[in-house]
Amino acid sequence: MLYAFGFERVDVVVSDLYFVDPSPLPGQETPEHGVRVELRVFERGEPTGSIYAARPISIARPLWRVDLLQDANAAPNTLDRAHHHPHFTGWAPGPRVFVEELTRDPLAWLSRQLADVSGLLKETSISPAEIPASDVHALRTAAPEITDTVRRLLQRVWSGELAPPIEGTGPAATSMRASWL
Numbered sequence: 001m002l003y004a005f006g007f008e009r010v011d012v013v014v015s016d017l018y019f020v021d022p023s024p025l026p027g028q029e030t031p032e033h034g035v036r037v038e039l040r041v042f043e044r045g046e047p048t049g050s051i052y053a054a055r056p057i058s059i060a061r062p063l064w065r066v067d068l069l070q071d072a073n074a075a076p077n078t079l080d081r082a083h084h085h086p087h088f089t090g091w092a093p094g095p096r097v098f099v100e101e102l103t104r105d106p107l108a109w110l111s112r113q114l115a116d117v118s119g120l121l122k123e124t125s126i127s128p129a130e131i132p133a134s135d136v137h138a139l140r141t142a143a144p145e146i147t148d149t150v151r152r153l154l155q156r157v158w159s160g161e162l163a164p165p166i167e168g169t170g171p172a173a174t175s176m177r178a179s180w181l
Helices: 100-104 106-115 117-122 133-158
Strands: 002-006 010-019 032-044 057-071 083-085
Touching (some): 117 133
Antiparallel strands (some): 057 083
């Protein structure tokens, strides 16, 4: 399941995720599942054809990510592997950053991050010029709706409806599956 909240220059995408880390941290060798939230660049293309033509849109490179993950075998609402990636090099995330508050109260932490984009930018490599003031305001306003979407997706992951295990063997079964890939 993929949700996208598009603004003027950035968007937030939210999806369920099942992940088998090929290089897990010690004690984190089992599969993970949960919800991924990304702040990304939003691009609009020029319409082609008549004035009624749809405008192409792209959800482009990631700027920041939070993964609300847990051991796929753990009880619901464990989120023992919740982390974020404040830095990206192109499309590649930097290392996982674990924050106690993110594990303890992930939805409140996420809501605060989205409501304070200026603060979020201070810990990333994103230039404040990349995010217009209108997007900062729009993200602050949409933070409760985005957080509620994340809450509902987590409940669906925990019920087994979303982010099911990857079946089989080989490269496809040893990495990740998000319903939107």
